[in-house]
Amino acid sequence: MFEFGIKDFVDIFCVALMLYYIYRLMKESRSLNVFIGIMVFIVVWLFVSQILEMRLLGSIMDKLVSVGVIAIIILFQEEIRKFLYNLGAHRRVNGIIRLFVSGDNKDKVDMESIMPVVMACMNMGKARIGALIVIERISSLDDIVETGDIIDANINQRLIENIFFKNSPLHDGAMVISKKRIRAAGCILPVSHSIDIPKELGLRHRAAMGISQDSDAIAIVVSEETGRISVAIKGQFHLRLSAEQLESILTRELDF
């Protein structure tokens, strides 16, 4: 007699939750049809090999399924990476990790480093100079730094303004700040394909959103068109910020 206990209920619930999460991830990355295709294939495979017990077709499909796992990993490496990143970056998981790994506080971006950034953003906003500044937190931005030019200088308001000044060789792309230093400029960030970003925001904002979705970095954008300042953190935009709001967000997020 088939028994259905609490363990089976939890089992089914976990599988349903996992499928729902994969469905959402696929929907966000516009791969929903591929997900539906895989589901249809699995249902047909189970039907053919388990219920109808058709040996020839079943064995062909068994082979396809065993190769299919590798194919899925290759096809969805970006989504799998994002899923694992989200899992690792989850607030509760992060909280537990921080209990064991204490950060190197002497290298943490502090108030002294924030003010030049805030002041430079305000000045650039007033002068309608576009800028994109990414501040590293726990996840490393080494791969992003490699796409630009190394600077390795103290955080200095005039230097920031100078780098983003129109026609300066490094004004294009993003500046990366890490461990109380301006590490690089002219860096290329991953561009977000999210459909939730307002249409009037262009590539600079999409790049800020992209890095905030891929890492725990804070991305500050100064719009060349409007002079407005925005911040992207963990896939969320804080738009049209004043100096005080920018300062308070940075202070809070950099955890003083």
Ligand SMILES: Nc1ncnc2c1ncn2[C@@H]1O[C@H](COP(=O)(O)OP(=O)(O)OP(=O)(O)O)[C@@H](O)[C@H]1O
């Ligand atoms: N992937 C990227 N990584 C880094 N910087 C980028 C990236 N894509 C675009 N940019 C920067 O954004 C600039 C283009 O900005 P665009 O006008 O498309 O954006 P925007 O969001 O409308 O901002 P603005 O309001 O300043 O016009 C580029 O010149 C470049 O400096």
